[in-house]
Amino acid sequence: MGKLLELTESGLYCPEGDFHIDPWRPVARAIITHAHSDHARIGSRNYLTTPEGAGVLRLRVTGDWVTEQGYAPPQITTLPYGQTRNINGVSVSLHPAGHLLGSAQVRVEHGGEIWAVSGDYKTQVDATCTPFEPVRCHTFITESTFGLPIYRWRPQAEIFADINSWWRANQDQGRTSFLYAYALGKAQRILAGLDPEIGPILVHGSVARLNHAYAEADIALPPSQYADDEAAKSTRGRAIVIAPPSAANTPTYLRKFGPTSHAFASGWMTIRGARRRRAVDRGFVLSDHADWPGLIDAIRATGAENIGVTHGYTAVMVRWLRENGWNAWGLETRFTGEEQEEE
Amino acid sequence: MQRFTQLYSELDETNKTNAKVAALEKYFRSAPPADAAWALYYLTGNRQRRAISGAQLRDWVSQETGFAPWLVEESYHAVGDIAETLTLLLPDLDGDGADKPLHQVVQGQVLPLADLDGAAQQALVVATWRQMDRQQRFVWHKLITGAFRVGVGRTLVVRALANVAGIDKAVMAHRLMGEWQPNAAAYRALLDPDTEQADHSRPYPFYLAYQLEGEPESLGPLADWQIEWKWDGIRAQLIKRNGDVLIWSRGEELVTDAYPEVAAVAAALPDGTVLDGELLAWQDDGPLPFNVLQQRIGRKRLTAKLLNDAPVAIMVYDLLEWRGQDLRSQPLHARRQLLEALVAQLPTSDETLAIHLSPLVQPSSWADATALRDESRANRAEGFMLKRLDSSYQVGRIKGDWWKWKIDPFTVDAVMIYAQRGSGRRASLYTDYTFAVWDGEELVPFAKAYSGLTDAEIQQVDAFVRRNTKERFGPVRSVTPELVMEIAFEGIQKSTRHKSGVALRFPRIARWRKDKPIAEADTIETLRSLLAEVNG
Incomplete structure (x- = not known):
């Protein structure tokens, strides 16, 4: 059996369930962690997100400017936090990521193997969205936008x-x-x-x-x-x-x-x-991403042994995780995290 | 130290001149003199020699925080500033930080570092970390790393302090010249409303010029102007008062002992004399290139060989004080007349060989002047100084009466081959580049340049560096040779220390030659021919 999720030209893909998570190219079925433009791109046929996130996602991926580029109007379906949907035999559920309204981590389970994809997340409080909840899993794909110990947010x-x-x-x-x-x-x-x-x-x-x-x-x-x-x-x-x-x-x-x-x-x-x-x-200094202690706490709380690290200080995070007993590797995604310069 | 830290934050948070002056005034009005003296000391650009290396501090912060040394290094590369990196890595203090007076912090936790051994230094550093809050630590780190800079020029400090004392800016500028001890008594003396007394060791504030951007015709009739060569040396004041001789460099360093030949001249000068001029390496009847003078800069021990290889003289061009009288408000032509008389009356001896009067250039028209200026390099000058004949000797860099009119720099088109991150405002961006020219099939590095690009261009180059990195050596990356830039510089000399065989003076980026492929960059031959041209 191959990996539950793998990186393809279009983005993170689940071969077993035939769906993508935050793909950067148009695909048949896209599960969206949140509606920032580096995670929610136009042109896919089906989008799955949380009910809270559907409104902002609609602003991002539908409308005249999408159809004018030759894409059919997409279908947006929703899945409330914590509920499970079976996609081609793979159990998929969404869990609060605390990044912004409706942002989700994607939990994927098949044959006893559990993966979770964080999308962007923060562990700090935010009155405008549901707080981050750790997801127990075997393999956790985490962002690392602020993966250096100099980044420690104040309350x-x-x-x-x-x-x-x-x-x-x-x-x-x-x-x-x-x-x-x-x-x-x-x-x-x-x-x-x-x-x-x-x-x-x-x-x-x-x-x-x-x-x-x-x-x-x-x-x-x-x-x-x-x-x-x-x-x-x-x-x-x-x-x-x-x-x-x-x-x-x-x-x-x-x-x-x-x-x-x-x-x-x-x-x-x-x-x-x-x-x-x-x-x-x-x-x-106010961020919707996890700071250094936030990243480490979140990773610990998943109980995962395998950590895939995406956008940000990937190399630093991977090295730190390896030195501290995790099996970690970097993933070359096209996510950008919090844009350092102009959007 | 809270008050000083607060001042630092206020100065750091605004770009507005008035807000900065207001923050300074508020500080100087409220701070105890013993603290204000030290604040002023640092604000006017003084600093202690750095007693601890950045690498040591990073090592100690690693021990204190438990972050692995490599993680501290990564953090440092991302931040680009050691003081800030340490501050960001250290854990927050439980509760409020101590608030010791600034002078106590300086005397107890800055100055002693120079005399302690490594272990004692570390103990003092760690103890200080554990008693200061975040912002205090940052400012303290700046003090102990000799990197305290906060975006206020001397002019603003002078203005604020003059307002607080209720005296004229020029008087305050003069009081602040030279070396003064950062203590309460000296600070009180600075604020003294009685402006009559002056300290005899003090130089006058230098009058500085801007580069003339337009055509000289815009300055009006040639007859209103005095024209001199612009010498490429160290601007200095030579003072003889009460039998004492002092040489002050423009950086307000007392350099009397570094130039004994020049100090000896002063023996023949009458008391109450202050001359403004240029220190130059000198042989027979003319100046030598700047890099000869450079051998003398910062040298503590002057060997007979060094004095022989790189003899120094002073080329004088202004008389600021004569018979104890401040001449600065007199017109230039009057000062010049007195200066010429003074130099002419000096006895001819071995000593007085080291003083020369900067000659006047007397073109017949501005067009003639423009043509003469092209001979600057042959005269070992950088161009002309244009000074209005009726100008007084002013304070600081001011437009209108004095202009630098420098010749165009040398330029070559070069290929960028290494990049390094900048510091301060440019931390985390690749802003410092090494350039190369062709030597056959090979690219030979010959210059480093930091400035000259716009912020937008720096962003583009930064993105290029990240995408085209070949190898990493610590903070330096080698990149695919692709970008061609025009490098401008003021001088070129032979060098055995550089692979290219040349050393440049003031290299900087003139413009990005996006139109040029690397094959069209200049070759080592171009540099060699410039070298030959300069050395005539």
Whole structure:
């Protein structure tokens, strides 16, 4: 019998069950861990995800821009966390990954052999998604975006307190606060941590669109306005604007908000050089990926002996795992984790 | 140390000049003088010689944290800065860190490191780690690794301190020149509202020029300008006051003992004299290339052979103090007249052979000046200095009255063959490159260059390096020869230490030649012919 999962040109594939997990090429049946663009690509015929994740996945893989590229409208089916579906004799279930709304680890079982694929995950709390749950398995495929011991997150409450006081300090100086964060997941997590008492909360268009999907999944976010010209004018010097990193390159848009202060929220902000390269005033260290202790705790909690390591500091993680008694190897996937530079 | 750490964070978090000055003022107004003195010492670029190597610190942090040495190395390569790497690896403190006054930290946990043996150093380092919080550790690491830099220029520090003292910026700049002891008394003296007294050992702040970018005609009539050769040496002030002789380099290092020939000249100078000029290696009647002077830089022991091989003289071009009077507000033509008279009156002796008056160049028109400038290299100069005849001697780098008008650099097209990660803002990106030229079928490395590309280009080169790595040697990668860049440099000399046989002065990347295949890069012959040209 071959391996339960193997790496093919299209991505992680289960020969026994004839399905892919987060394929980077169009396939017949794709199981999707979460809707970030490096994991959820267009063109497959069937997508399987969690009910919570279906809304954001639909925004990502359906619509005119997909059919215009010659792809048929795909079918999206859902499987609630913890329920099992039999696909060609292979038992498949989805389990919370804590990365963002509806994100899942994929558990695959066949003939007594259990594998789990983490997708992207974090072990820290996040009010906007179901917390990570370890999956007992024989083989665990883990990400390693922040697989170095320099990456150790501080409690999110501290980071939110920092963000809120930065916002307040900017207000005192009549500045609008621009906080850059990835539109899906990070933006909503931050929104949930803002103190709406401080002032108006504005969101960039790409964030607003995704907030809608969060609202449909009953995730409570503080009220926010769409950051158009009018809102810019009426909230100048008081508002915080949550925008994707690309908005930093739109000076004409930024000018409408009067004097501004800029910050970026990302795990990469751990390193001073990364913040200075972005030329932002502040860097908030906030990531939706596991930090070094998080990765190691998560790996331990699976009880797995075999660890496949994908995107990130793969070589470091593999070496550390081997030196500490695991059977570990690297997997060359096309996942990118938290993008270090522009998307 | 909390207050100083806070200042560091505030300075580090903003790019705005006013916010930086405000943070500095707030600090200097509130800090006890004994602490403020040390803060000022570090903020103005002073530092101790590094007592512990990065490798030692990484070893100790490995022991302290239990992270394997290789894991510490990987972390260091990702961060690119030793102080930051240590900070990020160390465990958080339980509870708050100690808050000792800065001067106590410096005197107890920075300065003593130089005199301790390895084991005692380690004990002190580990003990300090266990009492400081994260941000304090970071700043302390910067202090003990001699790498304290926080993006405030001297000008800003001077401005903030002048505001706090309520005195003029130029007076503060002057008070801060030279060596002063970082203690409470010296700090109080700096802030003294009485501006009459001056310290006799102190040089004046140097007046610096920007490169002239446009055509010289834009400067107005030629008759308003004094033109001199721009010498390629070490800018220095030669001071004779109260019978004492001092030579200050532009880096504000006291270098009197390093250049005894020049110090001897001063014996013949009258008291109350300050000259501005250029230290140059000198033979017979002209200067030698910079690399000859380089043999003298930083040398503690001056052997007779060294003094003979690389004799140094000073080429003077300005008179800042005469008969104890500060001449800086006088127009240049008046200072020049006094300078010429002063040099002419010096007795002719063996000693006074080491002083020369920088000659004036007198072209008939700007066009004539442009043509003359092309002869700079033959005159062992880098171009011209253009100085307005009625200019006062100002403080710092200022546009308008003085300009450097340097000749175009040499350029060659070269192939990138190695890359290394940068540090600071460029940590984790491949920004430091080694370039090669063809020697037959072989690419011979001849220069390293760090700057010159835009951030966007650096990103592209970084991506190229990662995709095209051939071999790794620690932080260095050899890459597939594919990228061609134009390398500019100011000078070229023969070298036995480099495989290519040449050493360049100020090599940097002029532009990325995306249009050129590697076959069209320059050859070692090009460098040899430049060498021949320079050595005439």
